Amino acid sequence: MIAKVIVDVPSRATDRPFDYKIPQQMLGWVEVGSRVGVPFGGRVLQGFVIGITEHADFDVKKLKPIAELLDHIPPLSPDLVELASWISDKYCCTLTASLQAMIPAALKGKADSVVSIADDEVNEASEDSLLGEEAWLSYIRQNGGTMRLAALQERFPESAADIKAAVKRGTLTEQVTIRDRLSVRKVLTVFPPDNEALALEALQNYPARAAKQQEVLRYMLEHREPIAMTVLVEALSTTSSTVRAVADKGLLEIREMEQSRDPYAGRDFKRTEPLPLTEGQQAVYAEIAESLDAEQSRVFLLHGVTGSGKTEVYLQTIERCLQHERQAIVLVPEISLTPQMVERFKGRFGDLVAVLHSRLSSGERYDEWRKIREGRAQVAVGARSAIFAPFERIGLIIIDEEHESSYKQEETPKYHARDVAVRRARQHSAAVVLGSATPSLESFAAASRVVSGSEAANTSTSASASTSASAKASGAALLPMPNRVGGRPMPKVHLIDMRDELKNGNRSMFSRQLHEALLERLERGEQSVLLLNRRGYSTFVMCRSCGYTAQCPHCDISLTYHQKSRVLRCHYCGHAEQAPEKCPSCESEHIRFFGTGTQRVEEELAKLFPGIRVIRMDVDTTTEKGSHEKWLTMFGERKADVLLGTQMVAKGLDFPYVTLVGVIAADTSLHLPDFRSAEKTFQLLTQVAGRAGRHQLPGEVIVQTYNPEHYAIVTAQHHDYAAFVQEELKHRRFMGYPPFCRLIVVTLSDEQLPLLIQTGEKLASTLRQLAYESGIKGSIDSDGTRFIDILGPVASPIPRMKDRYRFQCMVKYRGNVNANDLLKQAISMLSGPQGQPPVQISVDVDPQMIL
Ligand SMILES: Nc1ncnc2c1ncn2[C@@H]1O[C@H](COP(=O)(O)OP(=O)(O)OP(=O)(O)O)[C@@H](O)[C@H]1O
Numbered sequence: 001m002i003a004k005v006i007v008d009v010p011s012r013a014t015d016r017p018f019d020y021k022i023p024q025q026m027l028g029w030v031e032v033g034s035r036v037g038v039p040f041g042g043r044v045l046q047g048f049v050i051g052i053t054e055h056a057d058f059d060v061k062k063l064k065p066i067a068e069l070l071d072h073i074p075p076l077s078p079d080l081v082e083l084a085s086w087i088s089d090k091y092c093c094t095l096t097a098s099l100q101a102m103i104p105a106a107l108k109g110k111a112d113s114v115v116s117i118a119d120d121e122v123n124e125a126s127e128d129s130l131l132g133e134e135a136w137l138s139y140i141r142q143n144g145g146t147m148r149l150a151a152l153q154e155r156f157p158e159s160a161a162d163i164k165a166a167v168k169r170g171t172l173t174e175q176v177t178i179r180d181r182l183s184v185r186k187v188l189t190v191f192p193p194d195n196e197a198l199a200l201e202a203l204q205n206y207p208a209r210a211a212k213q214q215e216v217l218r219y220m221l222e223h224r225e226p227i228a229m230t231v232l233v234e235a236l237s238t239t240s241s242t243v244r245a246v247a248d249k250g251l252l253e254i255r256e257m258e259q260s261r262d263p264y265a266g267r268d269f270k271r272t273e274p275l276p277l278t279e280g281q282q283a284v285y286a287e288i289a290e291s292l293d294a295e296q297s298r299v300f301l302l303h304g305v306t307g308s309g310k311t312e313v314y315l316q317t318i319e320r321c322l323q324h325e326r327q328a329i330v331l332v333p334e335i336s337l338t339p340q341m342v343e344r345f346k347g348r349f350g351d352l353v354a355v356l357h358s359r360l361s362s363g364e365r366y367d368e369w370r371k372i373r374e375g376r377a378q379v380a381v382g383a384r385s386a387i388f389a390p391f392e393r394i395g396l397i398i399i400d401e402e403h404e405s406s407y408k409q410e411e412t413p414k415y416h417a418r419d420v421a422v423r424r425a426r427q428h429s430a431a432v433v434l435g436s437a438t439p440s441l442e443s444f445a446a447a448s449r450v451v452s453g454s455e456a457a458n459t460s461t462s463a464s465a466s467t468s469a470s471a472k473a474s475g476a477a478l479l480p481m482p483n484r485v486g487g488r489p490m491p492k493v494h495l496i497d498m499r500d501e502l503k504n505g506n507r508s509m510f511s512r513q514l515h516e517a518l519l520e521r522l523e524r525g526e527q528s529v530l531l532l533n534r535r536g537y538s539t540f541v542m543c544r545s546c547g548y549t550a551q552c553p554h555c556d557i558s559l560t561y562h563q564k565s566r567v568l569r570c571h572y573c574g575h576a577e578q579a580p581e582k583c584p585s586c587e588s589e590h591i592r593f594f595g596t597g598t599q600r601v602e603e604e605l606a607k608l609f610p611g612i613r614v615i616r617m618d619v620d621t622t623t624e625k626g627s628h629e630k631w632l633t634m635f636g637e638r639k640a641d642v643l644l645g646t647q648m649v650a651k652g653l654d655f656p657y658v659t660l661v662g663v664i665a666a667d668t669s670l671h672l673p674d675f676r677s678a679e680k681t682f683q684l685l686t687q688v689a690g691r692a693g694r695h696q697l698p699g700e701v702i703v704q705t706y707n708p709e710h711y712a713i714v715t716a717q718h719h720d721y722a723a724f725v726q727e728e729l730k731h732r733r734f735m736g737y738p739p740f741c742r743l744i745v746v747t748l749s750d751e752q753l754p755l756l757i758q759t760g761e762k763l764a765s766t767l768r769q770l771a772y773e774s775g776i777k778g779s780i781d782s783d784g785t786r787f788i789d790i791l792g793p794v795a796s797p798i799p800r801m802k803d804r805y806r807f808q809c810m811v812k813y814r815g816n817v818n819a820n821d822l823l824k825q826a827i828s829m830l831s832g833p834q835g836q837p838p839v840q841i842s843v844d845v846d847p848q849m850i851l
């Protein structure tokens with residue numbers, strides 16, 4: 001049998017399956033999805049089996065055999081392998097990259113050399129040869145005759161040549177294996193006696209001098225549960241050799257047992273029961289349940305205002321899914337994957353829940369992942385990559401806050417989890433629920449068909465590779481929940497024109513109304529949430545005398561100031577330097593650090609409201625593991641009056657005593673050079689306003705702005721999603737942006753500017769030529785169903801990064817156009833015989849960040 005293997009080399013040139021023989025002893029073990037070690041270009045590399053056939057494309061005799069099978073249960077299932085190839089097609093990336101994205105980092109194995117002393121050499125080692133033996137050789141012997149080559153070289157750097165010679169001679173044999181970054185944690189465990197009668201008898205007859213052993217045996221008979229050796233030893237203040245002595249008599253058993261690193265171990269999640277659904281929830285639930293019962297692959301857009309009880313709908317539909325013995329995946333944005341969120345799912349489904357997010361150590365992640373792979377978990381809750389949770393029978397995929405841009409991965413593979421979810425659901429005949437108070441325009445357009453047929457970006461029916469899955473959801477059903485639970489009103493939103501404040505002589509960052517409202521809350525013992533819209537907010541260093549700003553020497557962007565360490569850092573390349581005391585350009589001392597914004601607000605609060613208790617949440621205060629959790633728990637226990645923060649305080653929080661939400665600068669995100677800036681602003685304001693008045697106490701929201709007439713701000717004030725969408729769609733149609741077309745951004749980068757420009761021009765003209773040849777007439781399409789427009793090349797918004805210049809082309813298209821194929825063709829036409837293009841090319845399909 002022949003295995004088709006994708007070898008882990010991150011290059012387009014080698015991105016195809018290579019054939020390997022499956023050795024006799026691995027037959028029946030190697031499957032599609034298996035991880036193997038294979039010889040490749042003189043090395044051993046990790047790879048994934050993506051197919052098994054009887055016939056090779058080449059002479060079978062010349063094929064090399066698979067060197068190693070790395071797991072007993074393949075880490076990937078055939079449906080994930082298929083999904084990977086869909087991803088690499090749709091997002092123009094290598095299959096290797098897609099496959100790698102699906103497995104936990106712990107399984108990204110690296111080749112490692114192990115050396116052993118040859119057998120005959122061990123036997124021959126006579127007394128005198130031992131005497132004069134090299135130190136490194138005896139060292140290997142001490143290690144049982146085998147050890148990692150790297151460890152040996154590290155210990156005896158001066159003997160490197162000797163060691164190499166020994167390998168050549170055959171005194172040492174070298175073997176290359178793939179080593180995982182991490183392994184399963186094993187714990188030495190003591191098991192109670194098998195034969196109790198025998199053990200009881202032994203207990204009676206224990207010799208008096210072995211009282212300690214007797215105690216161990218008595219304990220194990222009483223508790224009858226396996227217990228970790230370390231725990232037992234500590235509980236009885238005894239030693240492991242005492243326990244071993246009992247085991248040696250055959251009365252106990254000691255074995256290593258696999259143990260999970262459970263990040264939530266020892267935490268009690270209060271069990272919750274399903275709530276009786278409100279009318280609105282019930283209607284939505286019934287629709288989804290029907291689809292689950294019928295095992296249909298359907299997409300639902302659950303448009304529920306903040307506080308409408310979406311989470312309870314998620315929980316009860318998951319329960320329905322589990323009743324059908326199918327599994328559920330819940331995606332939430334990383335930033336709102338708070339303990340509060342986890343608690344809701346653990347509280348309902350207990351140990352059946354596996355949690356996957358980036359704040360876990362890679363060991364914890366690996367163990368949660370195995371819990372899914374081995375069928376011990378039925379529900380996976382996690383950030384973007386949890387969409388790859390290795391379940392076998394998925395019934396339901398939920399994406400909470402579906403409009404969040406963090407569902408798009410910014411590194412290769414640049415996939416959108418929402419689109420992958422729709423695709424994966426189709427493989428499993430599962431339902432997809434996209435939930436949001438502010439659905440993305442793309443999803444909303446797909447569900448409500450506000451974009452007419454001929455305009456829609458998604459009229460493409462052929463060429464699945466180029467069709468966005470969310471667009472495919474044109475059959476998506478819109479499920480509205482327009483009311484809050486318990487008939488609670490939406491909070492009243494006041495807009496404050498900050499220009500008037502300045503006119504009236506108020507130079508503080510708080511308007512008089514916000515100041516007033518905060519005071520009131522302090523007096524009444526209620527809580528407030530303050531949002532500083534940090535997108536676009538300055539954290540850079542500027543000289544007030546000459547206007548100098550500190551720039552990264554390798555990238556054309558401003559350095560960010562970190563107050564704690566007084567260091568200037570580049571967020572793109574990591575370059576760091578000490579913050580200057582004097583302006584490097586004019587020597588002025590008026591060089592100001594525009595601190596992280598939230599810090600300044602915090603200082604101001606302390607000045608204006610002496611004794612105020614503020615919790616500040618931003619990137620600086622939440623880097624430590626568990627800090628997120630700590631702050632939110634504190635706030636929940638009312639140990640602070642104000643929760644002040646960036647975007648991370650805007651979402652998902654549900655605190656009963658929050659009656660005031662203040663937005664300090666609503667419009668910093670409004671003027672970013674991104675066609676989604678109005679949408680992002682509207683979403684943020686709506687989300688944060690939704691934190692107020694979710695329970696008995698009524699809520700109030702104060703939004704400070706310099707653009708009180710802007711439609712994104714006015715519609716947010718009135719909680720009017722429909723009005724916002726209507727206005728925004730007008731702009732998008734006029735400007736030719738999604739959902740009226742689809743985008744691909746191709747970024748080219750190189751150290752040589754002339755080569756870069758030349759390649760960029762060539763790419764654009766080749767694309768235009770190919771499009772023309774395939775009968776697409778350009779931006780003015782005759783029948784109104786399809787067009788393609790190739791813009792650029794122009795310098796990227798960040799024109800230089802890590803010493804490389806950057807240019808980009810933007811492809812806009814609509815209708816039945818296989819833009820990916822055109823692009824792949826164009827890139828390969830630029831490439832040399834080795835398949836490598838002359839400059840680095842990176843492709844972003846359906847980009848979220850135009851910046
Ligand atoms: N059927 C119900 N009966 C009583 N209370 C409910 C019911 N459903 C939800 N709730 C409560 O209503 C509050 C709001 O619900 P939830 O947090 O799920 O809203 P949401 O739609 O997710 O809002 P957001 O988008 O703002 O996060 C919660 O405190 C929740 O416990």
Ligand SMILES: [Zn+2]
Nearest residue numbers: 543546583586
């Ligand atoms: Zn200066």
Ligand SMILES: [Zn+2]
Nearest residue numbers: 552555570573
């Ligand atoms: Zn840099």
